Amino acid sequence: MSMSISAGFGKPYMLGLLPIAASIAVFLWARSRERLRLIAASMGPPRGSWVLREGLAMAKVAAVLLIVLALAQPYVENRVERRIDISDTGLLRSKPVVVVVLLDASKSMGYPMGGETRMEAAKRFLRGFLEGVGANTTVHLVVFAGNTTPLYTGGPEGAAKALDSVEPVYRYTAIGDALAYALGFIRASGLPGAVLLVSDGGQNYGSDPVQAASAYRRGHVPLLVVAVDGPGVLPDVAAAAGGRLYRLDPYTLPALSSVSGEAWREARLEALQARGEAKIVEVERNYSASLVLAVFAAVLVVVSALGGEPW
Secondary structure, eight states: OEEEEEEEESSGGGGGGHHHHHHHHHHHHHHHHHHHHHHHHHHSSOSSOHHHHHHHHHHHHHHHHHHHHHHTOEEEEEEEEEEOOTTOHHHHHHSOEEEEEEEEOBGGGGSEETTEEHHHHHHHHHHHHHHHSOTTEEEEEEEESSSEEEEEEEOHHHHHHHGGGOOSOBSOOOHHHHHHHHHHHHHHHOSOEEEEEEEOOOOOSSSOHHHHHHHHHHHTOOEEEEEESOOTTHHHHHHHHTOEEEEESTTTGGGHHHHHHHHHHHHHHHHHHHTTOOEEEEEEEEOHHHHHHHHHHHHHHHHHHHTTOOO
8 A cells, every 4th residue: 555645726727816816916015005105194104013014914915815825725635545455346346357258169068067068057157257247347258169259249248148159069179279369359458358268178179278378477467267077288277377277066066156256356356466457546635725725814804904904
């Protein structure tokens, strides 16, 4: 956490009145001097100290200038910057990020797992994930097998609906190619981003997934890996990227929703940390100086009037 203090004006355009105020102040002061000269010429030196009379005249000048400064609303600003952590759910949801979801649609994702197929479990996981990512998240849903095919780009609700059309009917599993595509998309987006890979890890086609994952570590792009039933090469992929590995199997199915919640918070936080945006700035402005100036100006007006110096 860091803190800084600065000063400024809430209505700086009011300072444009200073030349007018200065002219009025000089006029009031000159009129007071002329009044004192006329009194001295007709009735002799005025009673009381000449210095006091000069002081009362200058009080009017100061009062006019202080009124303008008070109207400009001077303030002291206290800025506190703190880092967002995993518990700041609301703040994490408020930050715009891009999440690329890579969903394995190869035939092996149709294998049974705990009363349902791997694909059905993966879809349930992803729906829970998408419910929590927040409206400020752009979801790029991509299905891959031997080829990498973008399916949807937009809000999380649309991505959840797009999952309905995905079926595990394709040959081969090219995890490395899908990872390379997702990394390029994140870089082109210009926004903080994370990649979520959901697969059974049965790599058998295309480029080396471990080598592709190592580019994530070098590029500071977070990668979350969800291993559905059979991890295969996925532990090595997660390690190469410096990312997290989640295991989705019959034992973790009862805790599916909590795993989804943890996954999306990790995705957002790591994406923001990678871009140096995992922080908020709280600003507090104190306008008491404006009130002090107004009160001081009023006191000067009253003192000059009571001292016999008319306005």
